[in-house]
């Protein structure tokens with residue numbers, strides 16, 4: 001068939017809706033006389049008609065639910081991902097909560113309390129009535145002495161600070177404190193004192209907090 | 212792409228499952244039907260369509276917002292179907308019988324002289340026969356024919372879905388419909 005190659009291309013262009021009006025006329029005229037091309041064109045039209053009209057089938061029931069049930073847990077809930085995206089804030093918040101808890105528990109522990117920052121020095125302290133703690137004449141306390149809800153009588157020496165929380169000091173004439181005597185009457189001041197200690201022991205720096 | 216779909220995708224990226232459920236509802240029909248026409252077996256098509264949505268979900272960060280979402284999604288569905296056909300080559304449709312339709316009646320109904328009825332309802336037997344004939348096409352022609360004539364997509368969209376240049380898509384459509392014509396003509400003469 002001499003016409004087939006050329007006409008195949010023309011049929012293709014008509015089916016692709018790329019043919020000009022004159023090209024369409026050319027094909028129409030040709031298939032009036034050429035049964036071969038007419039059959040070919042007709043068969044293609046019918047084929048495409050059948051394909052186009054096969055239609056859409058309904059989607060099986062519960063399709064969306066089935067997909068949702070299979071979703072991987074790649075994505076956590078938005079709240080969790082917020083925590084993941086802000087690790088520093090989370091760490092800082094945990095830190096504050098823990099420290100507040102720790103300090104509050106210290107504050108609530110006992111009423112009268114006396115201690116030395118160096119635990120080994122604690123047995124040098126002598127206790128007497130009326131919530132009074134005494135630093136005896138011949139003793140030297142090496143470290144800070146902290147007294148809460150009581151009184152302190154310093155007859156010996158303290159090589160460090162004396163911190164009085166809701167407390168009074170009765171400094172005997174012979175007594176000596178190498179550091180400062182600090183009076184802390186409110187929880188906030190007391191907290192600052194402990195935070196300083198906390199930072200010193202954890203980070204080995206002393207922040208410049210004014211108490 | 213519509214702003215609505217874009218908003219949904221942004222919500223999915225933030226982990227919003229409900230937004231993804233809406234996307235599935237919106238696109239399940241074309242995705243399922245692409246898979247169905249590609250593999251010809253409803254149960255397999257459902258699994259593939261589900262897999263396509265799961266893959267879209269896990270890769271949602273890789274979808275580029277300025278592109279058409281359906282193109283991206285159909286590409287996933289088409290690729291999964293082609294992979295399936297490659298894996299299941301021998302078993303999938305070799306055993307399937309030619310449906311009992313006499314192609315002759317359907318085929319001879321159409322005359323060149325009268326316009327083709329656009330809204331004509333194709334009966335179930337004819338659908339099965341056409342699907343059977345689609346199943347006989349090599350996958351590379353099959354995908355082009357389905358996207359063009361069943362999903363009614365433009366050549367440009369098809370070229371993006373199949374990741375092929377437009378002229379190649381055209382060639383595949385031409386060869387695909389020519390192969391179908393020959394097969395369906397033969398079954399007409401049975």
Ligand SMILES: [Zn+2]
Pocket residue numbers: 003004007030034035036037038
């Ligand atoms: Zn001719």
